[in-house]
Amino acid sequence: MxxxxxxxxxxxxxxxxxxxxxxxxxxxxxxxxxxxxxxxxxxxxxxxxxxxxxxxxxxxxxxxxxxxxxxxxxxxxxxxxxxxxxxxxxxxxxxxxxxxxxxxxxxxxxxxxxxxxxxxxITDRKKAEEKLVESEKRYRQLYEGSLDGYVLVDMNSRLLAFNRAFQNMLGYTEEELFLLTYAKRTPKKWHAMERKIIKEDVLKKGHSEIYEKEYLKKDGAIIPVELRTYLVKDNAGKPAGMWAFVRDITERKKNEEELQHLQDHVKAEKRKLEQVLNIDQRISSILELNHLVDFVIEKATQILEVEKCSLMLLDPESQELLIRGAVGLTNEIIKSTRIKLGEQIAGLVAKEGKPLLINDIEFDKMISRKNRSAYKTKSFLSVPIKLHNKLIGVVNVSDKKSKRHTEFTEDDLKILSMIIRQAAIAIENANYCRKLEYLTTVDPHTEIYNHRYFIKALDQEIHRSQRYGRPLCLMMIDIDDFKTYNDTHGHPQGDHLLKEVSRILKGTCRIVDIVCRYAGDKFVVIFPETDLPQAQIVAGRLTNALTNLNVKSKITACIGIAVFMKTSDRRDLILKADQALYRAKKKGKGEICW
CATH class of the missing domain: 3.30.450.20 (PAS domain)
Structure with a gap:
């Protein structure tokens, strides 16, 4: 209201x-x-x-x-x-x-x-038209005193007479104006239209209806005018010339444009609001965090019409913001970005807990730094994700697609804040569902995800990789000679070893990586947003960490790595990882194959 x-x-x-x-x-x-x-x-x-x-x-x-x-x-x-x-x-x-x-x-x-x-x-104009016919004297008074321009031309459109208002309108001296041709005072785009009006209206009916055209001023500017042209006949009743009152409608056109701009703005804001309201129906049904992140980014990007958007979540242990999902950013930036509270734009927003609108980053009093080459525009929006006054993360948008208006507005900030408020509630619901799902998806012995969850998560990450073209790797780990270790040191020690291996896996992998117990002494790790070289580095860390594990006797593990291809499916990816593990086991202990 x-x-x-x-x-x-x-x-x-x-x-x-x-x-x-x-x-x-x-x-x-x-x-x-x-x-x-x-x-x-x-x-x-x-x-x-x-x-x-x-x-x-x-x-x-x-x-x-x-x-x-x-x-x-x-x-x-x-x-x-x-x-x-x-x-x-x-x-x-x-x-x-x-x-x-x-x-x-x-x-x-x-x-x-x-x-x-x-x-x-138009009382005065009506009277003026009547008086022009009745009295030459009255006509002259109106001619000289009119605020509108008056112009008289011959049938070839050469100027024969004009009043001071018309002269001032075009900005020429009297001598210059008499020498000015029709082509030099009227833009070419109006020539055909005016010839048609003269032919079909003025010559046939004696006058035209009021119509609009443009004049060229002496300084090169173009002014919009409206006029009505009347036919002048000689004593023999033949066409001798034409005269017209000319009104400068610059201000009226300006007001019409402002009204149109206001109307367009109202329509655009109404459309955005409708899109935001429609989000609520869809977002409440998304209970998986990765899908929720993708949905929020997608809608923020669409509604605000931006090229870059990132959703960052706060790591409660390190108190750093990590990118959970993004559009328009490279994989390297997504993986390497870790922002402490109070640092950079997102860190400041997270620390203050207030949304931030930056019109020009180079002149903003709070930020005031040179714009980075990766960004096309200098305007940014950053909004904290909060629930019950607790910080969850930050959403950032930049590079508005509009060529005419590249700066974000207060309305844009309000729209993004509305989206984030809905996202915060949805994230809380997703977290509740995760806690409930934990009881059915986590292996109670090792406290990592079980095989059931592995299948579900792998399907989701494959779909995500296919949709957004992101890299995805699957790693399969098998403890060497686990049966011998179990038989030698007893089942309790064997159970303890499985827990320690699980701990090492979780500690070595990222928060976004999905660590699962596959079966017996086999483990799998799903690596979203990860290519083969990155997965190989993690595999190397794992083998070193397992070798140095403080257990009853030294252990090693073989690792097989598979890279997801667009034409693959879940079965193919698991089979490739299992085959790579088989080759590693065949080579010896503590080997890595892909």
């Missing part, structure tokens, strides 16, 4: 800044907004008009027909510019009637469709 009130205030300011009389009418024909010029034109004040039917401003004999015309117009509302349509009359508060020219422009807001009516009292 606050937003609607703000929109009305903006509209009222725009309407009041316009010299023409402007009235906004709803679908029922009731007056919703009135500008100051309209008050002066009709003799009413705003309070007397607001909420009243528009027919209060129509002469009594015309009201019934006006209601019918209004309903017909609303069947297919479209812009109707000044001079287009019927000859109309307006009724003032004092019951006096005046001729009027009306332009109509539909405006869609969150309250519905409204019609902006531009009303010009």
């Amino acid at each position: 606050k937003k609607l009130k703000t929109t009305k205030k903006v509209l009222q300011l725009i309407l009041d800044s316009t010299l023409a009389s402007l009235i906004m009418v709803d679908l029922e024909g009731k007056i919703a907004l009135v500008n100051s010029s309209a008050e002066m034109t009709f003799g009413y004040n705003k309070k007397e008009l607001l909420g009243k039917p528009i027919e209060i401003l129509v002469p009594h004999p015309l009201r019934q027909q006006h209601v019918k015309n209004r309903k017909e117009y609303l069947i297919k509302p479209e812009p109707r510019y000044m001079g287009k349509g019927r000859d109309l009359r307006g009724l003032r508060k004092d019951e006096s009637v005046f001729p009027a020219e009306i332009g109509l422009n539909p405006l869609t807001t969150e309250e519905g469709l409204f019609i902006i009516c531009t009303i010009i009292d």
Whole structure:
């Protein structure tokens, strides 16, 4: 509601800044907004008009027909510019009637469709047209004193006469203007249209309707004008020339553009809001954290129309922000980024717990640093993910796709904050589900994931890798001579060894890696966002750590590594890892194959 009130205030300011009389009418024909010029034109004040039917401003004999015309117009509302349509009359508060020219422009807001009516009292113009015929003297007075431009040309469009208003409009001296050809005062794109108007209207009917075109000024600027052209005949009744009143409509065009921009902005914000509201229906059903992260990134990227988005989660042990998912960032950045609280933009937002909008990073008072080459624009948004005043993480967006507006706005910040609030609740739900699922997915003996969870997680990571084109590796580990160790030192020691191996696996791998007990003394690790060289490094660390394990006797383990290919499926990936492990076992103890 606050937003609607703000929109009305903006509209009222725009309407009041316009010299023409402007009235906004709803679908029922009731007056919703009135500008100051309209008050002066009709003799009413705003309070007397607001909420009243528009027919209060129509002469009594015309009201019934006006209601019918209004309903017909609303069947297919479209812009109707000044001079287009019927000859109309307006009724003032004092019951006096005046001729009027009306332009109509539909405006869609969150309250519905409204019609902006531009009303010009053309009493003076009507009288002027009549007096021009009746009296040369009166014509000269109007000619010299008119605020609009006046121009007289021959049938080849050479200037024969003009008033000072027209001269000032184009910025030339009198001598320069007489020498100016039609092509030099009118842009080429209007030539064909004006020839057609002269041929089909002026020569046949004696005058044209009011139409719009542009003039070229002396300084090279282009000004929009509206005019109506009349035919001048000689004593023999043959066409001798044409004359026209020319009105500079620069301000009107500016106001129309502002109104259109406002209308486009309202539509865009409405569309974004609808998208955000639709998120709630989908996000509440996502209970797996990785899928939830991908969904939040995808929606934030779509709605805000950005190229880069990252979701970072806080590691409770190191108190560092780690990238859990991202779009537009390289794998190297995703894996290596670790931000402490208070450092960089995300760290500052996490520490303060408040969202941050940066219009230009190079001139921002808080950040003020040179923009990095990886970013196309200098504007950033960063919003903390909080639940019950507890920090969960941070979402960052950058590189707005719009070529016209590259800076983020307060509205963008509000939209992202709405998305994050829904994401925080969904993350909490996902965490609850993870705790419940723990009882059925964790091996109670080693306290790592069991085979059931391994199959489910592998399917999910394969789908994720296929969808986003991310690397994925699977590692299979088998303890060498475990049966001998178990028989020699007893089953309790064998159980203890399995727990220690599980501990080493979890300690060596990342938080995002998925460590599972496959069967007996076999273990598997799913490595999201990991290519073969990175997996080989981890395998080397594992073999060294297992060799130095403090147990009853020295142990080793063989490792097989498989890299996921787009054409593979779960069965193929497991088979490749098992075959690699088989080759490692065949080579000897403590071997690694891929």
